[in-house]
Amino acid sequence: MSEQETSQSIRLPDPAKLVVSNSPHIRSGQTIHKVMFGVVAALLPACAAGIWFFGLAALNVLLLCTVSCVGFEELWNKAMKRPSTWKDGSAIITGLLLGMNLNAGIPWWVCIIGAFLAIILAKQLFGGLGYNPFNPALVARVGLLIGFPALMTTWNEPQGGKMMVDAVTTATPLSMAPGAAQVTDMLVGNTGGCLGETSAIALLIGGGILLALKLIKWEVPAAFIATVAVFTGIAHAANPHEYASPIVHVLSGGLLLGAFFMATDMVTSPMTRKGALIFGLGCGLITSLIRLWGNYPEGVSFSILLMNALTPLIDRMSMPKPFGYVAPEKGKVA
Amino acid sequence: MSEKPRKFKGGVHPNDSKALSASKAIQDAPLLDAYTVIMHQNIGAPPELLVKKGDAVKKGQLLAKAGGFVSVPLHSPTSGTVGAIDKCPGPTGIAVPAITINSDGEDEWGSLFEPISDWKNTAPADLKQRVWDAGIVGMGGAGFPSHVKLSPPEGKGIDTLILNGAECEPYLTADHRLMVEQPKDVVLGAAIIARILGLDSAVIGIEENKPDAIAELQKVAGEYNVRVQPLPVNYPQGAEKQLIYAITGREVPVGKLPMDVKCVVQNIASAVAVFEAVVKGIPSIERVTTVTGKPIVHPGNWRFRIGTPISKALELAGGINEQPAKLLLGGPMMGIAQSSLGVTVMKNTSGILLIARDEVSLYTSEPCIRCGRCVDACPMDILPATISQAVENKRFDWAEELNVMACIECGSCSYVCPSHRPLNQHFKWAKVEIQSKLRRRN
Numbered sequence: 051m052s053e054q055e056t057s058q059s060i061r062l063p064d065p066a067k068l069v070v071s072n073s074p075h076i077r078s079g080q081t082i083h084k085v086m087f088g089v090v091a092a093l094l095p096a097c098a099a100g101i102w103f104f105g106l107a108a109l110n111v112l113l114l115c116t117v118s119c120v121g122f123e124e125l126w127n128k129a130m131k132r133p134s135t136w137k138d139g140s141a142i143i144t145g146l147l148l149g150m151n152l153n154a155g156i157p158w159w160v161c162i163i164g165a166f167l168a169i170i171l172a173k174q175l176f177g178g179l180g181y182n183p184f185n186p187a188l189v190a191r192v193g194l195l196i197g198f199p200a201l202m203t204t205w206n207e208p209q210g211g212k213m214m215v216d217a218v219t220t221a222t223p224l225s226m227a228p229g230a231a232q233v234t235d236m237l238v239g240n241t242g243g244c245l246g247e248t249s250a251i252a253l254l255i256g257g258g259i260l261l262a263l264k265l266i267k268w269e270v271p272a273a274f275i276a277t278v279a280v281f282t283g284i285a286h287a288a289n290p291h292e293y294a295s296p297i298v299h300v301l302s303g304g305l306l307l308g309a310f311f312m313a314t315d316m317v318t319s320p321m322t323r324k325g326a327l328i329f330g331l332g333c334g335l336i337t338s339l340i341r342l343w344g345n346y347p348e349g350v351s352f353s354i355l356l357m358n359a360l361t362p363l364i365d366r367m368s369m370p371k372p373f374g375y376v377a378p379e380k381g382k383v384a
Numbered sequence: 385m386s387e388k389p390r391k392f393k394g395g396v397h398p399n400d401s402k403a404l405s406a407s408k409a410i411q412d413a414p415l416l417d418a419y420t421v422i423m424h425q426n427i428g429a430p431p432e433l434l435v436k437k438g439d440a441v442k443k444g445q446l447l448a449k450a451g452g453f454v455s456v457p458l459h460s461p462t463s464g465t466v467g468a469i470d471k472c473p474g475p476t477g478i479a480v481p482a483i484t485i486n487s488d489g490e491d492e493w494g495s496l497f498e499p500i501s502d503w504k505n506t507a508p509a510d511l512k513q514r515v516w517d518a519g520i521v522g523m524g525g526a527g528f529p530s531h532v533k534l535s536p537p538e539g540k541g542i543d544t545l546i547l548n549g550a551e552c553e554p555y556l557t558a559d560h561r562l563m564v565e566q567p568k569d570v571v572l573g574a575a576i577i578a579r580i581l582g583l584d585s586a587v588i589g590i591e592e593n594k595p596d597a598i599a600e601l602q603k604v605a606g607e608y609n610v611r612v613q614p615l616p617v618n619y620p621q622g623a624e625k626q627l628i629y630a631i632t633g634r635e636v637p638v639g640k641l642p643m644d645v646k647c648v649v650q651n652i653a654s655a656v657a658v659f660e661a662v663v664k665g666i667p668s669i670e671r672v673t674t675v676t677g678k679p680i681v682h683p684g685n686w687r688f689r690i691g692t693p694i695s696k697a698l699e700l701a702g703g704i705n706e707q708p709a710k711l712l713l714g715g716p717m718m719g720i721a722q723s724s725l726g727v728t729v730m731k732n733t734s735g736i737l738l739i740a741r742d743e744v745s746l747y748t749s750e751p752c753i754r755c756g757r758c759v760d761a762c763p764m765d766i767l768p769a770t771i772s773q774a775v776e777n778k779r780f781d782w783a784e785e786l787n788v789m790a791c792i793e794c795g796s797c798s799y800v801c802p803s804h805r806p807l808n809q810h811f812k813w814a815k816v817e818i819q820s821k822l823r824r825r826n
Contacts, residue, residue, distance in 0.1 A: 060703035062695055062725060063679075063738065068711050070477065070721040072809040074795030075710055075739050076398060076554070080757070080802040082750055138750075180751030180803075267756065321756040321769060370765040372790035373393065374625060374635040 082179075085265060086139025092259035093146045093311065099239045099249035103208035104154035108245040111152055111161060116145030118165030126174045140179050144168050147187035150246020150307060151351075152194075154206045160198060164190040184358045185315045188351050195351070205242035236301040247307040257310035266314035269326035270333075274309040275300055277334025285342055293342060305337065308350035318358040325361075325368035332357045332364075387613075389589075389630040394763040395618035396796045398554050398717070400593060405676045406557045408684035410565055413700060415491055419461045419691030420472050420728045421447065423481045426521045427528045428454030435483070439466045442494025444667050447483055456519040456529045459667040461689035464488040473724040475713050475733075482728070485691065497665035508580045511662060515580070518661030519668045519731075524548060524559070524622075524651035527732040530658070533650070534580045536643045543646045545578050546631055547655055549590040549597065550615060550622030553715025556735040558672045559652040561685045563590070563597035566656060568604045573655030575608040576662050581648060585609040588652075589627050591617045619717060620794040624649050626763055638790045653734070671731055675701040677738030679708040688729045695725035697736050708738035717795045747804035758797035758807060764790045768797035768807045775810040780821070783814040791815070 100108045123141040127134055136142070148164050172189035176182045195202045235241045239249025247253070260266045283296035299305065304312075313319060313333050320329050333353045340349025357364075424430040431448035435441060441460045448458040467484035474480035497514060500506050516531035536542050547570070551559040563570055574586040588605070590598050592614045601612045615621050615630050625636045627649060634645040642649050650658075653672060660666045669690055676683035681702030688697060694711070698704070712719035713727065714735055729736075758768035766787045774782040788811055797807045 060681075060699050061705075062698055062703055063708050063711055065711075065724055067707055068721070068723050069709050069744065070723045071710075072806065072812070073719060073721075073793075074717045074799050074808065075712060075719065075721065076716040076743055076799065077747070077804065078396070078398070078800050080800060081804075082753060082802050085753070085755065085802050140753075178751065180753050316753050316755040319754075321754050321759050321767065323756075323760075326756075365767075365770070369767060369786070370759075372638055372766050372787045373629075373764045374637045374640070374790065375787075376637045376639065 082138050082140075086143055088263045088265050089143050089260065089311075090139060090146065092256040092263075092265070093143070093150070093246075095252040095255045096150060096246045096249060096307065097146060099252035100150065100154070100245035103239050103248060104206055104245045105209055107206075108154040110158075111154055111156055111245060112146060112149035114158055114161040115149035115152070115165055116142055118162050119145030119148065119169050122165055122169035123174070126170060135179065138179065141169060144173070144186045147246075147311060148190050151187060151191040151244050151304065153202075153204060153243070154245045155204065156201060160194060160201060163197075164194050167193045180317055182317060183361070184355055185312050185318045188312055188355050188358075191351050192355060206245075207242060208240045208248065233297055233301065236298070241302070243302070244304060244307075247304045250301045250306055253306040253310060257306070260310060260314070266310070266316075267319075267323060267326040269323050270314045270319060270330040271309040273327045273330025274313055274333045274337075275305065277331050278305060278338050281335065281338035282342065285338075299338075299341065303341075303348045304350040308337075308354055309333070312350075313354045313357070318361060320361055320364045320368060322365065322368045322370060324370075325364045328364050328368060329357050329361065332360065389613060389615050390633050391616060391618070392621075392626045392629050392763050393765055394761050394796065395620065395626075396761050396799050397617070398619060398799060400554045400617075401676075402555060402557050402560070402593070404555070404678075404680075404683040405674050405685055406560060408557075408561070410561050410672055410685045410687055413686045413688045413692060413697070415462060415487060415489065416689075416692060416696055417487055418467065419485045419487070419689060420482045420693060420726075421458065421461060421485060421691035422472065422474065422728060422730055423448060423458065423483060425458065425527055425690070425730045425732070426454075426456045427526050428452065428532070430481075431455055431458050433469070433483075435466045437466055437469060440464075441466060441485065442492055444496060444669060445494040450516065454529055454532050456516065456521055456531075457667075458483075459519055459669050460485055460494075461669045461691050462487045463490050463492040463494075472728065473722075473726045475720055475722070475727055475730065477723060482691075497661065497667070499665040500662050503576050503579065503662050508582065511576060512580045514662050515658055518657065518666070520654055520657045520661060521668070521731050522651050523653035523657065523671060523732050524734055525732060527730070530650065530654055533648055534577065536581075536648070540643045541646050542581050542583065542643060542648055544632055544648070545574065545581055545583050545586040546627060546647060546649045547574050547586060547588040547652060548622055548624070548627055548649050549588050549594075549601075549652050550627060551594070551652075552591055552617075552619045552622040553717055553719075553735070554619075555676050555737050556674050556715050557676070558674045558685055558734050560594050560597055562652055562656055562672055563594070564600050567597075567600040569656045569659045570652055571601065571604050571608050571610050572663065573657070573659035574610050574650075576658055577648075577650055577655060585611065587611045587613050587631055589613045589615050589621075589631050591615050591621055593617045619796065620763060620792070623763065623792050623794055625792065638787070668731055671729055671733055673697070673729060673733050674735040674737075676735065677708065678740040678743065679704045679706045679738045681705055688733075690729055690731055692729040693725065694722070694727050694729070694736055697729065698725070698738075704738065706740065709741040709744035710739040712737040712739060717799065718793065749805050750803040752803055752805060755802060757800040757802065761796040761800045763794060763796060764792055766790055768811075769805075771814065772805055772807045772810045775814045780814050780817045784818050788814045789818065
């Protein structure tokens with residue numbers, strides 16, 4: 051046969067170089083790196099809005115928090131003799147979120163303490179990425195709020211586009227008398243508050259990016275925001291002089307930032323869609339309770355942390371029944 | 385009765401890469417000098433050897449007879465003499481017994497089975513016996529003997545026969561080409577199987593990305609009361625349980641078989657083999673196989689005889705442009721990686737696939753970030769990430785509680801995982817551990 055001749059010019063695979071491993075043999079190309087940098091991109095509009103309204107001071111805070119978070123992550127890796135992980139992007143997200151949760155006039159050393167709380171206490175001590183039960187940026191925010199209450203509740207006056215290095219203090223809509231807040235100011239971000247949470251439009255753009263890239267479950271922000279709107283709406287209808295309107299509640303404070311960027315943190319929220327709905331509902335309920343009747347004007351951070359603690363339980367409760375599930379005792383098709 | 389197919393939960397949409405070979409007509413592979421036929425090509429008992437070294441054999445002659453009810457006979461792929469009866473590399477990496485047939489170049493048939501042209505008036509039991517005698521197995525997957533599938537216990541009340549033309553695995557086009565080129569054989573095979581089951585109709589489920597196959601089959605299907613059901617493109621549409629659900633809306637209970645929801649599912653190639661065994665009297669000695677992948681010079685579809693070494697199949701396809709990362713038997717989602725070119729084509733070899741280095745997943749596993757993509761992708765609605773963590777901690781009891789046994793190993797979860805976790809591998813491990821625990825208990 052002529053096969054002998056042709057086979058000399060035909061190249062065949064070298065069996066010694068073949069990889070043998072389990073199926074599937076192709077992957078979607080999705081990586082942690084891509085997921086995390088998608089989130090970073092979604093955070094940028096709100097960061098930009100913060101810098102526009104609160105000037106270079108805001109940029110300083112964001113940079114300092116991000117660099118400190120990455121620094122603590124790498125220090126920990128060095129100390130524990132682990133491979134570098136900052137490139138996965140999760141420490142950058144934590145840093146940006148931490149900065150967004152601070153006011154532009156915060157002293158530099160508070161940023162560094164916050165980064166330490168977030169990366170070392172809340173994340174690495176639990177085992178690093180994927181193992182932390184609580185959202186690191188929120189642990190830091192609440193830790194700082196309890197440790198330095200005066201510094202953490204001094205808000206700066208927005209100075210649209212002036213790029214001031216120093217900040218001027220003011221009040222936030224949530225601590226104002228009901229009706230005093232201007233909705234248009236809150237939409238664009240021309241109001242006092244943490245540097246990353248004032249501009250509703252920028253946060254909604256970021257939220258849209260997250261949803262479009264399928265980086266978050268829509269159930270969490272939808273349930274969270276809807277619950278707050280309904281709950282505060284009822285309170286407002288019952289007593290408009292005592293309680294601000296639901297529009298103010300939804301647009302002000304950290305609600306949009308929390309609902310889109312922090313409650314949706316994959317590591318600390320439920321994996322199932324049903325669980326995500328329950329989680330968002332719980333966050334909304336606790337936020338409303340704290341805002342209306344609690345000692346703090348703002349409840350988003352506490353509500354998310356409390357629900358973080360319930361995440362394993364919610365995951366267990368919302369476990370789906372498998373396709374073709376057979377109840378163990380009845381022996382019937384469910 | 386054209387119904388809208390039901391959509392099963394989950395699934396993934398990998399690039400189907402079928403364009404490489406979908407338009408390539410099936411070619412008959414030329415006769416080789418020798419074939420190495422793997423003895424045990426079916427699930428169940430191995431067949432019993434009937435020949436010895438030096439025996440002269442004809443094409444289609446019995447080499448080994450069924451070793452029990454759940455077993456099928458094995459036939460010679462060509463005429464010649466029996467060479468070594470020894471071990472050869474098997475598809476799972478373990479050496480398996482195989483019979484070498486040295487071709488005499490004549491390719492001369494021995495005595496064929498008596499063709500049954502009037503199958504419409506032949507007793508179903510006789511037709512079923514022919515399916516068994518011809519050595520037909522499920523040619524898409526595990527190689528389960530077809531006659532056993534066609535012998536449901538009394539009282540199951542089988543009411544639906546489904547032919548699986550989904551071919552949802554990326555790259556593979558063998559079933560596609562069979563449906564386009566031999567639509568009448570497919571439909572007749574379906575009609576014969578239906579008669580064996582005491583049914584007068586059948587359904588062929590096909591993913592919508594094969595419009596030419598759907599059109600060709602629809603031309604001939606009506607005459608034999610066979611319905612062609614287009615299905616949405618969603619991997620794993622061709623998984624038995626998902627296919628049954630899409631067509632009938634019935635859920636096969638976990639741990640049960642299609643017959644428990646009154647369904648029988650057969651592969652397209654098996655249906656053609658049934659047609660050939662009954663109407664032409666030819667035993668199962670061939671398999672249409674797709675040889676494809678980016679590194680292949682001329683991807684295409686060939687009709688190989690069983691016992692054809694993979695190296696010869698690759699030569700027919702012009703060899704390779706670049707060293708591949710993986711050589712697979714089957715598709716990229718569920719196929720088995722090979723370490724030898726000496727493995728030979730079996731009755732269930734639907735594809736010989738080379739995966740290039742830039743498309744293979746050679747990632748290190750990173751921590752689960754609980755993103756839930758695997759939960760969304762899982763067609764069985766279990767929690768892959770949670771089960772994987774249980775397995776990592778060797779908590780097989782917990783994995784069992786989390787319904788790992790419902791897993792069909794389709795690989796959708798691993799496919800979408802951004803952390804490249806070995807999810808599918810964990811489940812296979814857990815299932816082995818749980819089954820061996822059950823055996824110890826009994």
